[in-house]
Amino acid sequence: MKWVQISEHVWKCSIWMIIPVNVWLVRSDTGLTLVDAGIPSMAKGLLRQIDRLQMPLERIVLTHGHSDHVGSLKRILETYPVPVYAHETEIPYMEGSMPYPRRKKAEATVQPGIAAPLDMQNRIGGLMPYATPGHSPGHTAYFHEQDRVLLAGDLFTSKRGQLNRPMPMFTADMKQAVESGAIVEQLAPKLVSVCHGGDVVITDPKQQVAAYRSISLARL
Numbered sequence: 001m002k003w004v005q006i007s008e009h010v011w012k013c014s015i016w017m018i019i020p021v022n023v024w025l026v027r028s029d030t031g032l033t034l035v036d037a038g039i040p041s042m043a044k045g046l047l048r049q050i051d052r053l054q055m056p057l058e059r060i061v062l063t064h065g066h067s068d069h070v071g072s073l074k075r076i077l078e079t080y081p082v083p084v085y086a087h088e089t090e091i092p093y094m095e096g097s098m099p100y101p102r103r104k105k106a107e108a109t110v111q112p113g114i115a116a117p118l119d120m121q122n123r124i125g126g127l128m129p130y131a132t133p134g135h136s137p138g139h140t141a142y143f144h145e146q147d148r149v150l151l152a153g154d155l156f157t158s159k160r161g162q163l164n165r166p167m168p169m170f171t172a173d174m175k176q177a178v179e180s181g182a183i184v185e186q187l188a189p190k191l192v193s194v195c196h197g198g199d200v201v202i203t204d205p206k207q208q209v210a211a212y213r214s215i216s217l218a219r220l
């Protein structure tokens with residue numbers, strides 16, 4: 001497992017599990033926010049890094065509830081019983097009361113009652129949440145305004161340093177996901193960090209989003 005500080009306030013933790021899986025720790029004046037919880041084998045390394053940063057873990061926020069984003073949640077909550085937040089639209093899917101679109105069976109990836117609905121109007125741990133549906137119905141990206149870093153979850157993957165569409169097999173509504181990618185043009189981050197892939201440096205948001213849209217929509 002590898003840690004890289006990608007901006008003043010953001011650390012990225014990466015592990016390889018056929019594909020890369022990334023999660024982030026974000027430092028604010030009061031403590032740390034974990035964005036996504038990856039796969040179960042990341043728990044130990046995450047706990048170690050929280051210790052190393054010598055700040056309290058204050059909360060966990062989720063981009064969405066797929067199993068590769070919530071895997072170490074249980075272990076981390078055993079050590080740090082902090083609140084967990086996800087978009088309210090996502091919660092019934094991750095709690096297993098509804099099947100994710102295009103999936104046959106409902107499956108609880110998170111124990112019901114653990115995740116509380118995000119307040120979409122306010123910053124949380126220095127991050128502004130943005131609804132970016134498509135990959136999953138309640139998918140949320142988090143923008144660190146000060147560092148101009150967008151933690152994009154599975155809104156994108158990346159390919160040769162460029163924005164690339166999320167994995168089709170696991171994406172509920174690809175057209176909607178591609179439309180949600182316009183957030184990059186709206187926010188003009190310096191860096192987009194995704195869960196499954198390398199970071200994408202944004203130099204010309206308008207052009208990069210246009211290129212992404214035309215390639216992705218052509219493949220629909």
Ligand SMILES: [Zn+2]
Binds near residue numbers: 064154170
């Ligand atoms: Zn996903």
Ligand SMILES: [Zn+2]
Binds near residue numbers: 066068069
């Ligand atoms: Zn994923």
